[in-house]
Amino acid sequence: MCTATNYVAKDHYFGRNLDLEFSYRESVTITPRNFPLPFRTVSDLTTHHAFIGMTTVADGYPLYYDATNEKGLSMAGLNFPGNADYKPETPGKNNITPFEFIPWILGQFETVSQAREALQEMVLVDIPFSAEFPLSPLHWIISDREESVTVESVKDGLRVYDNPVGLLTNNPTFDIQLFNLNNYASMSTAQPENHFSKKLQLDTYSRGLGAVGLPGDLSSMSRFVKAAFTAMNSISGESESEAISQFFHILGSVAQQRGCVEVGDKYEITIYSSCCNTDKGIYYYTTYENSQVTAVDMHKVDLDGADLSTYPLVTGQQILAQN
Numbered sequence: 559m560c561t562a563t564n565y566v567a568k569d570h571y572f573g574r575n576l577d578l579e580f581s582y583r584e585s586v587t588i589t590p591r592n593f594p595l596p597f598r599t600v601s602d603l604t605t606h607h608a609f610i611g612m613t614t615v616a617d618g619y620p621l622y623y624d625a626t627n628e629k630g631l632s633m634a635g636l637n638f639p640g641n642a643d644y645k646p647e648t649p650g651k652n653n654i655t656p657f658e659f660i661p662w663i664l665g666q667f668e669t670v671s672q673a674r675e676a677l678q679e680m681v682l683v684d685i686p687f688s689a690e691f692p693l694s695p696l697h698w699i700i701s702d703r704e705e706s707v708t709v710e711s712v713k714d715g716l717r718v719y720d721n722p723v724g725l726l727t728n729n730p731t732f733d734i735q736l737f738n739l740n741n742y743a744s745m746s747t748a749q750p751e752n753h754f755s756k757k758l759q760l761d762t763y764s765r766g767l768g769a770v771g772l773p774g775d776l777s778s779m780s781r782f783v784k785a786a787f788t789a790m791n792s793i794s795g796e797s798e799s800e801a802i803s804q805f806f807h808i809l810g811s812v813a814q815q816r817g818c819v820e821v822g823d824k825y826e827i828t829i830y831s832s833c834c835n836t837d838k839g840i841y842y843y844t845t846y847e848n849s850q851v852t853a854v855d856m857h858k859v860d861l862d863g864a865d866l867s868t869y870p871l872v873t874g875q876q877i878l879a880q881n
């Protein structure tokens with residue numbers, strides 16, 4: 559399971575939790591403007607926007623989980639099992655494979671509205687990357703500072719939803735996730751008034767009573783509600799330190815602790831949490847065992863280059879000894 563979200567302070571931030579029971583040996587990768595991007599059925603992009611994000615690099619190709627381009631357009635793929643349905647090639651359309659989707663959008667576009675237009679002519683096709691990396695069932699969030707959309711290729715075709723929450727988790731389909739928020743209209747950051755009964759005297763004996771009933775479990779529908787409440791009520795100062803701290807706290811509200819979610823004989827954990835400053839092109843991350851924030855700045859490499867820059871994740875705790 560995973561959660562992706564947005565946050566705006568002075569700058570705009572985009573990031574996600576990757577929740578899984580194993581790791582694919584992730585690395586942060588910068589794809590510069592002249593790295594030739596091959597595509598299986600449409601024309602290659604030899605020159606394109608540069609982007610930065612989390613990847614597995616396979617045979618020299620960056621398989622992106624989430625990324626942000628130099629214009630601030632961002633995108634993340636999250637698990638969507640049982641619902642994702644990729645299509646055979648359709649003549650006359652742009653046939654894009656799921657693993658090409660992030661590079662294809664981020665390589666070319668600057669805004670969600672440009673991406674939305676391109677999606678009308680696009681089909682997500684069922685071509686796997688390789689035997690080692692078969693098709694995975696995903697859906698995506700595409701965001702800029704102003705807005706987000708959710709993209710779901712399901713049985714009926716490609717669905718593009720406006721995403722007013724700026725948030726994505728996993729199943730069920732996005733329309734149901736949004737509808738489910740109706741059930742939580744009474745959740746509040748303020749203390750409640752007694753509407754229970756005029757015949758009873760009820761006390762506000764604790765802080766935080768306005769959101770009693772907000773889900774706290776780790777299912778995808780519950781994470782959607784919990785993260786939406788946290789993100790949409792989030793407040794921070796404008797400095798980079800305050801904003802990224804707030805961002806990691808939003809993701810922390812739906813993070814997975816080892817032992818709580820069984821998957822066979824393993825447990826799902828939040829392998830990494832990311833937070834990209836989309837205005838500055840700085841990708842911050844923490845991992846399950848590294849609470850220190852690590853940063854990779856796309857503007858510190860030559861963005862006119864042709865080679866990937868890859869940074870294996872720093873995974874052990876970085877402890878500052880104070881005495």
Ligand SMILES: C[C@H](CCC(=O)NCCS(=O)(=O)O)[C@H]1CC[C@H]2[C@@H]3CC[C@@H]4C[C@H](O)CC[C@]4(C)[C@H]3C[C@H](O)[C@]12C
Nearest residue numbers: 559560577621622623635637639657691692693694728
């Ligand atoms: C498994 C992850 C989602 C985590 C999650 O949600 N786990 C809970 C399952 S559940 O929701 O509880 O059932 C997803 C998120 C991004 C994915 C990669 C995207 C690039 C590439 C695309 C290729 O086509 C296939 C290989 C590839 C490396 C992908 C592998 C894998 O699929 C990744 C890591």
